[in-house]
Amino acid sequence: MSTSKLIRGYEVVIGLETHAQLSTQSKIFSGSSTAFGAQPNTQASPVDLALPGTLPVMNKGAVERAIRFGLAVGAKVANQSIFARKNYFYPDLPKGYQISQYETPVVQGGTIEFFVGGVHHKVRLTRAHLEEDAGKSLHEDYAGQTGIDLNRAGTPLLEIVSEPDMRSSAEAVEYAKTLHELVKWIDICDGNMQEGSFRCDANVSVRKPGEPFGTRREIKNLNSFKFLQQAIDFEIQWQIDLVEDGGKVQQATVLFNPDSGETRAMRTKEDAHDYRYFPDPDLPPLMIPQPWIEDVRAHMPELPRVMAARFQKDYGLPEYDATMMTQSKAFGAFFESTAKACGQPKLAANWLMGEVSRRLNAEGRELDASPVKAETLAKLISRISDGTVTNNGAKQVFEALWTGEAQDVDAVIEAKGLKPMNDTGELERILDEVLAANAKSVEEFRAGKEKAFNALVGQAMKATKGKANPAQVNELLKKKLG
Known part of the structure; x- marks a missing residue:
């Protein structure tokens, strides 16, 4: 569960429903292609449209992917689940109903764990169920009319429903x-x-705080993490303003407008009884024998939480670092290659969470597009460890490697003259000059102001162009200051 952080004296309660299109080549109940980008209405078969005389047939690959998800989140995978018809009318729903799961979903329970600001959070999952996607309503380029593309109708979805365990937009985004x-x-x-x-x-x-849950409004179809955060933040303020003005929140489905940054009501929110769910008469119960579940389990990849536990055990990483190193498969592989090559796992994690992530985020790149590869970063870290370059010098080397100015760590160190200052006599001479030029800081330090010492260290490192060993600078300065 999340810890509450009040906004204007109110506690925010958030739950997410996430639709993940499953990566099958054909649809959930037909052999139609799921390929994206085809000409409108060229991939909608009679089964997808529920034309008379057609019957749906379950896609085994979709079921296997649901099992995989259930195992990954530590949920119960139901040996028997039921498909139901969810009845509602919308132009892009050709059947007038959606085949989904209601009372008995295929995946029940589970958890998602993550960190926000260094604080561990765990969000419970209610369920994950299989269903078919609807088509699309297209509003652009139709001279004020709406076009309907049914290619997406019948694409397999796994709808993942969380408990209302999140208490801020930041938690919701990190969960997502x-x-x-x-x-x-x-x-x-x-x-x-x-x-x-x-x-x-x-x-x-x-x-x-302490009151029953308030009335919720559902913000639909958020397809970016940025929009998810903006939409929730706007909705929170809107609801608080309404309540503070004496109004009452009405249950509704709302849409987020990225241009205005606002949400607007689309329709009154339906409850389950409005959909008139009933078991689909064309589909038998979905039977998943335990041996099938165990076979899927045997072929699962190493999961993030398992990899993180291994990084803690094998490399001595703190829990937070280990979680950050397993934020993606690429991150885990990059870290492990770097750590093995340099023998300094904690330093490798620090650089990945620090300089590497900073540059990737600034340039909107994925890790596999990093100009500095694992073996190069490992070599740089090794040069820090053996004293060939200081941390400050290493950042200059990293910058040169990242921008393509150079390809080799040692060549950059040599070319930029970044080897540390080993001449104690020369260092003492520079420190004497620093003390002479910063008499006020010397006086403040001797008067008991510790910050003044840090200022002197900074001036000394600047004077040596970052080549001095910080520990040696500290030691010599303390001696000179008596």
Whole structure:
């Protein structure tokens, strides 16, 4: 469960419903292609449209991916689950109903764990169920009319429903990012948010601490982490403003407008009874024998939490560092290659969480596009460890490697003259000059101001162009200051 952080005296309560398109080549109940980008309405078969005389047939690959997810989150995979018809009318729903699961889903329970600001969070999952996607309504380039593309109708979805355990937009975003990486890690979804392969609905409510849950509003179809955060933050303030003005929140489905940064009501939120669920008469119960579950388990990749535990055990990493190193398969592999090559796992983790992540985020790159590869970073860390270059000098080397100014660690160190100052006599001469030029800081230090000493160290490192050993600078300065 999350710890509450009040906003204007209110506690925020958030739950997410996430739709992950499963990475099968054909649809959940037909042999139609799921390939993205085809001409409109060229991949909608009679089965997808529920034309008379057609019957749905379950896609085994979709079921296997649901099993994989259930095992990954520590949930119960039901040996028997039921498909139901969810009845509602919308132009892009050709059948007038959606085949989904209601009372008995295939995946029951489970948890997602992550860190926000160094604090560990665990969000419980209610369920994950199999269902078919709807088509798309297209509003652009149709001279004020709406076009309907049914290619997506019948694409297999896993809808993942969380408990209302999140208490801020930051938690919701980190939960969504962790879930996003997990479905890619276990190879059940490509996670392409631009194409709609991974999209979230956020249920948001506010309440005074200790009161029952407030009335929630559901923000639909958020397909970026940035929009997810913006939409939740706006909705929180909107609901608080309404309640503070004496109004009452009405249950509703709302849409987020990225241009205005606002949410607006689309329709009154339906409850389950409004959908008139009943078991689909064309589909028998989904039977998943235990041997099938165990076979899927035997072929699962090493999961993030298992890899993180191994990094703690084998490399001595703190829990937070180990979790950060397993934020993706690529990160885990990069860290492990670097750590093995340099023999300094903690330093490797620090550089990955520090300089490498900073540059990747600034340039919007993925780790596999990093100009500095694992073996190069390992060599740089080794040069720090053996005293060939200081931490400050290493950052200059990293910058040269990242920008393509040079390719070899040792060549950069040599060319930029970054080898540390080993001449104690020369260092003492520089320190004497620093003390003479900073008499005020010397006086403040002797008067008991510790910050003045740090200022002197900074001036000394600047005077040596970062070549001096900081520990040696500290030691010599203390002696000279008596």
